[in-house]
Amino acid sequence: xxxxxxxxxxxxxxxxxxxxxxxxxxxxxxxxxxxxxxxxxxxxxxxxxxxxxxxxxxxxxxxxxxxxxxxxxxxxxxxxxxxxxxxxxxxxxxxxxxxxxxxxxxxxxxxxxxxxxxxxxxxxxxxxxxxxxxxxxxxxxxxxxxxxxxxxxxxxxxxxxxxxxxxxxxxxxxxxxxxxxxxxxxxxxxxxxxxxxxxxxxxxxxxxxxxxxxxxxxxxxxxxxxxxxxxxxxxxxxxxxxxxxxxxxxxxxxx
Amino acid sequence: xxxxxxxxxxxxxxxxxxxxxxxxxxxxxxxxxxxxxxxxxxxxxxxxxxxxxxxxxxxxxxxxxxxxxxxxxxxxxxxxxxxxxxxxxxxxxxxxxxxxxxxxxxxxxxxxxxxxxxxxxxxxxxxxxxxxxxxxxxxxxxxxxxxxxxxxxxxxxxxxxxxxxxxxxxxxxxxxxxxxxxxxxxxxxxxxxxxxxxxxxxxxxxxxxxxxxxxxxxxxxxxxxxxxxxxxxxxxxxxxxxxxxxxxxxxxxxxxxxxxxxxxxxxxxxxxxxxxxxxxxxxxxxxxxxxxxxxxxxxxxxxxxxxx
Ligand code: SF4
Ligand code: SF4
Numbered sequence: 001x002x003x004x005x006x007x008x009x010x011x012x013x014x015x016x017x018x019x020x021x022x023x024x025x026x027x028x029x030x031x032x033x034x035x036x037x038x039x040x041x042x043x044x045x046x047x048x049x050x051x052x053x054x055x056x057x058x059x060x061x062x063x064x065x066x067x068x069x070x071x072x073x074x075x076x077x078x079x080x081x082x083x084x085x086x087x088x089x090x091x092x093x094x095x096x097x098x099x100x101x102x103x104x105x106x107x108x109x110x111x112x113x114x115x116x117x118x119x120x121x122x123x124x125x126x127x128x129x130x131x132x133x134x135x136x137x138x139x140x141x142x143x144x145x146x147x148x149x150x151x152x153x154x155x156x157x158x159x160x161x162x163x164x165x166x167x168x169x170x171x172x173x174x175x176x177x178x179x180x181x182x183x184x185x186x187x188x189x190x191x192x193x194x195x196x197x198x199x200x201x202x203x204x205x206x207x208x209x210x211x212x213x214x215x216x217x218x219x220x221x222x223x224x225x226x227x228x229x230x231x232x233x234x235x236x237x238x239x240x241x242x243x244x245x246x247x248x249x250x251x252x253x254x255x
Numbered sequence: 256x257x258x259x260x261x262x263x264x265x266x267x268x269x270x271x272x273x274x275x276x277x278x279x280x281x282x283x284x285x286x287x288x289x290x291x292x293x294x295x296x297x298x299x300x301x302x303x304x305x306x307x308x309x310x311x312x313x314x315x316x317x318x319x320x321x322x323x324x325x326x327x328x329x330x331x332x333x334x335x336x337x338x339x340x341x342x343x344x345x346x347x348x349x350x351x352x353x354x355x356x357x358x359x360x361x362x363x364x365x366x367x368x369x370x371x372x373x374x375x376x377x378x379x380x381x382x383x384x385x386x387x388x389x390x391x392x393x394x395x396x397x398x399x400x401x402x403x404x405x406x407x408x409x410x411x412x413x414x415x416x417x418x419x420x421x422x423x424x425x426x427x428x429x430x431x432x433x434x435x436x437x438x439x440x441x442x443x444x445x446x447x448x449x450x451x452x453x454x455x456x457x458x459x460x461x462x463x464x465x466x467x468x469x470x471x472x473x474x475x476x477x478x479x480x481x482x483x484x485x486x487x488x489x490x491x492x493x494x495x496x497x498x499x500x501x502x503x504x505x506x507x508x509x510x511x512x513x514x515x516x517x518x519x520x521x522x523x524x525x526x527x528x529x530x531x532x533x534x535x536x537x538x539x540x541x542x543x544x545x546x547x548x549x550x551x552x553x554x555x556x557x558x559x560x561x562x563x
Binding site: 003004019053054055057058065067082083086097099100104105106122127130131139140141144145202208216219 | 324325327384458484
């Protein structure tokens with residue numbers, strides 16, 4: 001059914017992505033593809049997989065942006081411009097336009113936990129939901145002719161046959177930098193809600209009125225690299241030396 | 256947006272078909288004339304071809320019937336339902352003209368109304384998408400409705416000159432509606448050209464409070480579904496040229512031809528119908544180009560993640 005469930009849903013399961021920490025390694029992208037090509041629904045097909053013109057359906061992609069502060073300079077590594085790696089997948093929006101446009105009822109938002117899913121047996125592959133999503137979070141599987149999207153690894157998070165530590169989305173489990181967090185954003189005491197409150201978690205394209213559940217933590221402020229260029233190299237810094245080295249440092253200083 | 260051939264053909268042909276059917280429903284043409292009978296068949300054929308072509312781009316067309324189920328939330332579903340319902344009065348009217356040579360007001364007027372509702376639903380599929388700002392305006396359904404009415408009247412004029420009567424009213428209305436449709440389109444286009452995008456790379460990434468955001472690296476080197484479906488771009492100068500040609504072909508030429516005929520006092524006849532047919536063909540070609548541009552020029556908000 002493509003009418004949205006009553007809002008807000010009792011649980012709002014989703015991701016919190018830390019843009020300060022993400023190193024842009026694409027590990028989540030690959031682990032997502034690997035888990036989901038053998039999991040929920042049809043396999044995630046690739047077209048011309050070993051050829052020059054390879055393409056395929058992915059549910060999570062990492063973009064990289066350069067951000068230049070007002071009046072900032074781009075001077076190689078020393079300027080004020082900074083690089084931000086930016087993973088993007090379905091945000092499981094509360095007011096999901098992709099769901100209401102679906103003519104068949106294949107797209108739906110679960111009333112219990114807010115996860116947005118596609119029932120691939122009902123999908124006619126019209127692609128309208130992908131047009132309606134402002135974020136580009138849905139991709140057509142060209143081999144199966146059905147719409148694919150992030151399922152929040154619904155076949156992991158409720159899966160009692162795997163170890164408890166693994167009952168999180170594949171991308172979250174994989175991230176080597178711990179930039180991805182999973183939890184219930186409807187519960188203000190959950191670890192993810194606390195993170196969002198402390199770090200000023202934000203919505204993407206709030207002007208589209210989709211009310212995304214997933215939140216992004218902004219990069220922490222940083223000083224330009226140039227400002228640190230003249231301080232002592234770490235290996236020559238003896239501040240805080242203790243014991244024998246502290247004594248030696250003191251003696252040599254006095255000679 | 257990618258101007259998929261099947262969708263461009265669908266919206267153009269079904270728009271023309273519903274327009275013609277709506278005009279026939281008003282009883283402007285002589286129901287007993289052969290030309291009117293052919294007009295009824297042509298309207299049904301245009302609608303059916305359009306609908307069939309729209310299923311061509313589906314990944315799983317064998318399940319298309321499922322698209323009738325979600326009319327409570329989905330404009331695409333509403334359009335499918337309305338298209339089917341509209342066939343009933345249209346077929347009834349066509350039957351009455353074909354076999355009894357009669358015009359029936361009840362199915363006729365109901366059919367006209369339902370044609371308008373169906374075209375409105377088609378337009379709302381696009382107008383309801385906030386992610387494509389150029390489409391997200393009441394001007395979109397207005398243009399669809401006006402072009403459909405204009406196309407129907409232009410075709411009806413041709414059938415009028417070909418023996419179905421109404422060689423003054425139909426062409427006069429056709430010229431008026433065609434002119435009005437293009438005026439609405441000019442407003443639509445002006446709005447699109449002067450839009451301030453509501454979504455930008457800054458809002459899309461949330462990084463606007465740090466500074467200006469520029470794409471540094473795409474997630475992948477090749478095209479993907481998103482970039483080919485939503486990232487389609489047409490060079491501005493080509494768009495301007497095409498839109499001028501569409502305006503001339505679909506607007507100026509048919510309006511002139513259809514005004515000249517009644518003003519010169521030309522009645523029904525082969526040369527008049529040939530000229531009216533030329534007007535109809537030009538109109539259809541112009542609207543086809545207009546539809547192509549409707550998709551090709553529209554920018555989707557996902558392009559904010561792909562550097563333009
Ligand atoms: S991110 Fe896109 S696909 Fe996911 S719920 Fe929101 S609108 Fe739908
Ligand atoms: S592609 Fe499938 S899920 Fe998406 S709108 Fe069409 S039928 Fe619904």
